Structures are given as structure tokens and as C-alpha cells.
Amino acid sequence: MTIQHDNLHRFVFERLGVRGELAYLDATWQAVLERHPYPAPVQRPLGEALAGTLLLTATLKFEGSLILQIQGDGPIRSLVAQATHGRTVRGLARWHDPVTEGTLAQQFGDGRLVLTLDPLQGERYQGIVPLEGDGIGAAIEAYFAGSEQLPTRLWLAVDGQRAVGLMLQQMPGPHADEDGWNRTTLLADTVEERELLQLPVTDLLRRLFHEEDVRLFEPEPVAFRCSCSRTRIADTLRALGPGEVDAIIAERGHVNVTCEFCNRDYSFDPVDARELFTNAVVPSDASTLQH
Template identity: 60%
Template sequence: MNSQDQLHRFLFESLNIRGEIVQMDASWKAVLERYAYPATVRDQLGQAMAAVILLSATIKYDGSLILQAQGKGPLHTLVAQATRERTVRGLARWEGDPPTGDLASLYGNGQMMLTVINQGGDRYQGIVGLEGSTLADALERYFNDSEQLASRFWLVADGERAAGLFLQQLPAEGDSQEGWQRIGLLADTVTPEELLNLPVQTLLHRLFHEEQVRLFEPEPVAFRCTCSRERIGDSLRAMGREELLAILEEQGAIDVDCDFCNKHYQFDAVDV
């Protein structure tokens, strides 16, 4: 079993198609150590984290990339965030025991948002309805509608690993639909077990052994939370002096837990 957390990029030499594969082991377990997620919620979060790493190598930005799904169903909030350094974090919020099923049964009438935040503060956000059976379906719809580039996603997660496969057809002169359809049919044969556990070179050979595939050097992926005492302090400052003093008078200190990593921060009267 391949146990490294890595993002692999590849392309097809004779076709205008690029691809990526991500496999997360320790970075995924670091998220699971912080919260006890029900299996259905866990798998959705793992798929979202795999997706946001794949997207981090596809969308141009110099800050952070956030994939968020929201709805009024049992699983009402799902957030995965990646940086261009391939660090990732994620969280989910749910009620009761979310059922297995399509997106509607999990999220209700929900939507998926993809937000790009650049270093200078510039922000771009795209929104699409959460329609289809899987997060992969919703992502494909987003790319086909907003980016106008045919794109396919295969996402999977369990209690040990999370992984994803991404294919995208690049702009080209002439009709290249036959090649795109052929590669898509080949990729559709991948099983969750193969995507989670096979070394990438082995997986690519199994799927595309009759194609000319160029595989680039992998990039490491790691869990990392961007919370800090300074950032939490900035958030508290935005609440205003009077409200903070009222909390101090009632509780003696201000306690804040990071939703992503569960780290605890405490601020006393001197801090305020």
C-alpha cells in the first residue's frame, strides 16, 4: 500500500487532456483525530478535502481555496480549505444520524460554493446547486457551467484514507471528443479500493496502459490549520470592546476553540 500524502499531476501526450490524483493518509487521519464523525459525514468530508487539493492545482490563486457545501438537511455544513502549498484542513457540522444517499437526502436543498481568496484580499466566489448523487457530480456541473471546460471527478474516502482523480479537457483546435470520451470510459473502471490503495504509477498503468501518459514529480500534501492567537484576537476585536468586557464580567475570561483543529485559546482582561 502506498502510504504517502501526495498530489500527482499527469497529462496525455497525444490528447489535450490533463489529470491529477491525490491520496491522503496522515493528513486525513489528522482531521479524523479531532472529531468523531459519523461514517456518512466522514466520507463526505474526505471527498471534499480530496477535491479541494485537486482544485488547488487547477485554479490560479495565491492565497487559499475554500470548498463549502451548505443546506438545511442533516449534514448542513461542510468546509474544506487548501493553500497553494498543498496544505489542507476541513470540518463538517451535522444533526442526528445523517443517512446514506444522494446529495438531496444529506443536504436538503443545498448549494456548493467555491471561494478563492488571494493574498491582497481579492475574493472570487462561484455557486452551484447541490444536485446529483455525489459531490463529484456537483463539481462536474460547476466546471462545465462556469469554466466551460469538460471536467470529471472521482472522489472516495473511508476511515483510513481519502483520494481523488481529476480529468480535464483542455481547449484545442478540431474535434477531440472521441479521445475525451475514451479516457472517461477508462477512468470509470476505477474502483474505490484502487483509488485509495494502489500506488499512482500502478493505478495509471492499470487504467491507461494503452495511452501515452506523462507523470510529473509528486507534491507533498499535509494537514495544517491556519489558526493563530493573533487571528483569533483580530476576530474578537471586531466584536467591539463593550461586548468583550461583558463576556469577561460574566465568565472571567474569553475561551475560543478553533473549529478546524480544536485548539483552545484563552484571553484574559489584560489581553482584552
């Protein structure tokens, strides 16, 4: 069987009260890498965050997005990964040299992890915890242990070609086999990074859980997609205020804005700038002003 690319696979352990997801990012991961020249030590946590965030969207009960952010005072200053209910992802990281492989503390310094649930309808929910653990998977596990009280485990693997994630989560309520959670996580702990990166889904599940009754659902396609738009960029400029926008226009004759997620450029001339301030101010996506 050939490996399936750019898909999210759900599965459940019958009668154990445990659900799982497998996320494979191939062309999606390459699309992220093409936007910025990330060094290898930055690629790993960024790929892990993208795969982990995509896994978490499988647990959402609403239409919208989930955003994982890490901010710190180390060589990697910030990292953002976003995934939606439609299985689209995007992400970026900011860093300064020198940056090397290491633990989260070594790469991010004193940092914090922020998980934001952003439904299309309803209010945002945001949880903030200290950044803890040896990797992104451990940090997400710590978040769930402290904030959600929901046993969750992740195994993540990244190379230059793909980012892969495996997640197990215990479902609420009593279960027929109370040892199911401990048993399945012990089995998953035997997985190797090369197996995550190389084995097809069915082969991987058979290798890890061949004695368990696993039901695998149809895969859902995943793609890189940026939600930036001229309207959202205009909202960002409105948030700056007319004074700063007018100053840029006076100096440069126009305002250029680059979306940091996809590198798409947006240009506003003096006529465009005058039309910006007829609507309400709405915060928008991460972007870089060129002036």
C-alpha cells in the same frame, strides 16, 4: 511498488489536451478525523470534499487557497474544505443526528455549493451554485459545467484510513486527437473505489490508461495544517465588538476561543481584551466561543 502516502500527483496525456491529478490523503485525513468524532455518514462527504478541493488547487494560477463550502438544511448542516497552493488542507463538518448514508439531497437537504478562490494578493472570487448530484464529485462537476464551462470529471473514494481523488480536465484549445477527452473519461469511468484506495499511482494509471501516452510528474507532499493564530482569533473578537467581549469578560473573567478546524484553544484575559480594539476589524476563521 509501495503506495505513496499524502501526495498530489500530476499527469498529462500527450497530444490529447487532457490533464489529470491524483490526490492521496492518509495521515492528513487521519489528522482531520482526530479533531472531531465524525460518524461514518459524515466522514464520507468530508473526505471527498478534502480530496476534491486538493485536486482543484492543482489548477490554480496564483498563491493562495481554494475553499469549498456546502450549506444545507439537512442532517449535515455545513461542510468546509480548504486547500492551499502549498498543498496543505483542513476541513470540518457540522451535523445533527440522525444522519445516514445517502445522496447529497438526503444528507444536506436543500443546499448550495460555494467555491471561493482566495489569493494572497488580489481580490477574492466566489461562485455559488445549487447543490446537485449524487456525491461531492458530481457536485463539483456540475459547478464547472455551469460556471467555468471547463469539462472536468472527478472520481473520489474514502474509507476510515484514507481519502483519494482522481480528476481529469480538458485543457482549452484545439487538440491533435479530438476524441481524447471522451476516450480518457470513458476509461476512467471503469475505476473501482477499491482500486483508488489500494493501487499505487503507476499501477492505477497503467490499469486505466495502458494504451495512452501518459506523462507523470514528481509528486508533491500534502499535509494537514490549520491557519488559525492568536492574531486571527483576535480579529474575530474585534468583529464581535467591545460590548459583547466586555460582557463575556464580566461573566467569566476571560474569553476562550476554540478553532473548530484544529481544536486549539485561545484565552484572552481582561488586559488582552482591552488591547483588542486598537486595530481594524478583520473577519477570520471558523471558531467557537466558550462562554
